[in-house]
Amino acid sequence: xxxxxxxxxxxxxxxxxxxxxxxxxxxxxxxxxxxxxxxxxxxxxxxxxxxxxxxxxxxxxxxxxxxxxxxxxxxxxxxx
Amino acid sequence: xxxxxxxxxxxxxxxxxxxxxxxxxxxxxxxxxxxxxxxxxxxxxxxxxxxxxxxxxxxxxxxxxxxxxxxxxxxxxxxxxxxxxxxxxxxxxxxxxxxxxxxxxxxxxxxxxxxxxxxxxxxxxxxxxxxxxxxxxxxxxxxxxxxxxxxxxxxxxxxxxxxxxxxxxxxxxxxxxxxxxxxxxxxxxxxxxxxxxxxxxxxxxxxxxxxxxxxxxxxxxxxxxxxxxxxxxxxxxxxxxxxxxxxxxxxxxxxxxxxxxxxxxxxxxxxxxxxxxxxxxxxxxxxxxxxxxxxxxxxxxxxxxxxxxxxxxxxxxxxxxxxxxxxxxxxxxxxxxxxxxxxxxxxxxxxxxxxxxxxxxxxxxxxxxxxxxxxxxxxxxxxxxxxxxxxxxxxxxxxxxxxxxxxxxxxxxxxxxxxxxxxxxxxxxxxxxxxxxxxxxxxxxxxxxxxxxxxxxxxxxxxxxxxxxxxxxxxxxxxxxxxxxxxxxxxxxxxxxxxxxxxxxxxxxxxxxxxxxxxxxxxxxxxxxxxxxxxxxxxxxxxxxxxxxxxxxxxxxxxxxxxxxxxxxxxxxxxxxxxxxxxxxxxxxxxx
Numbered sequence: 272x273x274x275x276x277x278x279x280x281x282x283x284x285x286x287x288x289x290x291x292x293x294x295x296x297x298x299x300x301x302x303x304x305x306x307x308x309x310x311x312x313x314x315x316x317x318x319x320x321x322x323x324x325x326x327x328x329x330x331x332x333x334x335x336x337x338x339x340x341x342x343x344x345x346x347x348x349x350x351x
Numbered sequence: 352x353x354x355x356x357x358x359x360x361x362x363x364x365x366x367x368x369x370x371x372x373x374x375x376x377x378x379x380x381x382x383x384x385x386x387x388x389x390x391x392x393x394x395x396x397x398x399x400x401x402x403x404x405x406x407x408x409x410x411x412x413x414x415x416x417x418x419x420x421x422x423x424x425x426x427x428x429x430x431x432x433x434x435x436x437x438x439x440x441x442x443x444x445x446x447x448x449x450x451x452x453x454x455x456x457x458x459x460x461x462x463x464x465x466x467x468x469x470x471x472x473x474x475x476x477x478x479x480x481x482x483x484x485x486x487x488x489x490x491x492x493x494x495x496x497x498x499x500x501x502x503x504x505x506x507x508x509x510x511x512x513x514x515x516x517x518x519x520x521x522x523x524x525x526x527x528x529x530x531x532x533x534x535x536x537x538x539x540x541x542x543x544x545x546x547x548x549x550x551x552x553x554x555x556x557x558x559x560x561x562x563x564x565x566x567x568x569x570x571x572x573x574x575x576x577x578x579x580x581x582x583x584x585x586x587x588x589x590x591x592x593x594x595x596x597x598x599x600x601x602x603x604x605x606x607x608x609x610x611x612x613x614x615x616x617x618x619x620x621x622x623x624x625x626x627x628x629x630x631x632x633x634x635x636x637x638x639x640x641x642x643x644x645x646x647x648x649x650x651x652x653x654x655x656x657x658x659x660x661x662x663x664x665x666x667x668x669x670x671x672x673x674x675x676x677x678x679x680x681x682x683x684x685x686x687x688x689x690x691x692x693x694x695x696x697x698x699x700x701x702x703x704x705x706x707x708x709x710x711x712x713x714x715x716x717x718x719x720x721x722x723x724x725x726x727x728x729x730x731x732x733x734x735x736x737x738x739x740x741x742x743x744x745x746x747x748x749x750x751x752x753x754x755x756x757x758x759x760x761x762x763x764x765x766x767x768x769x770x771x772x773x774x775x776x777x778x779x780x781x782x783x784x785x786x787x788x789x790x791x792x793x794x795x796x797x798x799x800x801x802x803x804x805x806x807x808x809x810x811x812x813x814x815x816x817x818x819x820x821x822x823x824x825x826x827x828x829x830x831x832x833x834x835x836x837x838x839x840x841x842x843x844x845x846x847x848x849x850x851x852x853x854x855x856x857x858x859x860x861x862x863x864x865x866x867x868x869x870x871x872x873x874x875x876x877x878x879x880x881x882x883x884x885x886x887x888x889x890x891x892x893x894x895x896x897x898x899x900x901x902x903x904x905x906x907x908x909x910x911x912x913x914x915x916x917x918x919x920x921x922x923x924x925x926x927x928x929x930x931x932x933x934x935x936x937x938x939x940x941x942x943x
Contacts, residue, residue: 281436310538312598312599345535348532
């Protein structure tokens, strides 16, 4: 069973493009995350994950460990 | 104060400003990240060790100040998107039995009845099933005029109720609402890279590693710590990487707030190169609300019979003329004959079989010919005289005999002529009209709007519109097609740039188009085109600036003119400059 969810996470503290690339790698390597893209211009992390394997909180935790914070969440459509 | 006091003071400043940087560097080091913060700390320690405490102070203070300014300006350029996110509905009032309960907007399911009170955000896309209200749709469509919504009206999420009471049956909920998709599409568009950015990315890829290795090499050869540190500081390609994205998101976000969704990336370059704009006529240049202006019965029939037969054939039709005929039938109290076996014939009309087994049809002369219904020369003359007035004349047949004629007219949108003038002012050489309607009706509208008759192609089937676009492209024209996104989908897909109107009503069009206008305001088209050009211009300026700064710094370091502090200052200043330049796109010159 898998419960795939998409979410756009609006970040604060995403101030340097290199941090964006690093956050992207860190989230991508989190088990259960199937897709992660940090959009520097938008200041957002677009993530697709299997809620059976990884929780949103776990992803938010990765974000805060990288020195950034979540300011808003926009759940995305799962039917693409 | 003697020199050593100043020295100690500088060290104190460096420690005070450097402490948070060191903390950041250590945190990132634990995450196995080699950060700029670490670079700054190392550079500062190095500077103190070689007796240049002032340099350590300047570098750390600049880093802190620069970081603060960057986060402030970045937040500003991202504000357009943030405002969209903030305007998103968070909660919904849902009818559950006799109760109205407040739930998260993401817990609403399709089919729920949602209650909207004054001040509430509409949390779903759906149909009004009870009540009426005045809705502010500006956050979705960019239109400031409130919309009056009553039973049967379709409303979109993100609208605000200004007064009244609504019950809405939810059709699209949560992440699938128009508004939610809009936000996603804006963010995704910001991520698409124009060609100029992709070139830059390739440059940045080898830039940093080569400068870092150069700095090591420089130190090994010259043993000049200063020079090596200066190299390291300029190795961070901050402005190079930030140049395009900050401008893109500011530009795309600000136009989205005005109800114009421009998809980013290399589309911007295509939009900037457009020299021809092709418009669909019906529903695009015109209101698309055709009215029946005449019902002529041929000999042996009554207008009521004509209307009844036409209404039966059109009962199941999605065609834009159908609603006009059905509305007129209803207004005149004429009941359509019950019918079945509807057959829509593209470019011709519609045919159905009535309950008593007779064939009822509405369409053009080609349809009548196909059905074998004879049309006399007088009847043909009647058709032509209606068409000369700019009307669409639909022949009606019953049981294989032409029984009458229905004249239908559609008016140009009030802002159509102005939008065409504005496009010409914006340097669009050629305005073209492509329509499935007859040539006379098309010429009539073209004359009103100032479109040259040579640039009007009428009587086109959907696939012939594709051919018409290809013909234009074959002459070297770069064509933008404006349409409603449903009937025109093939032509839109063929054009160099597709512009879909009223996209808040058609999700598929919103996803597929290069430019999606959330409203039906035609003036948004010249705005969108000039805004796209502005975005591209700012992106190019930023790229030029970033590359220029890098070249300047490299040359400066090599010439021994740029040191750690001044290098850091120029570096931070260049990031600020590209961000500030991008911020200009938040403001849009508004005309009309």
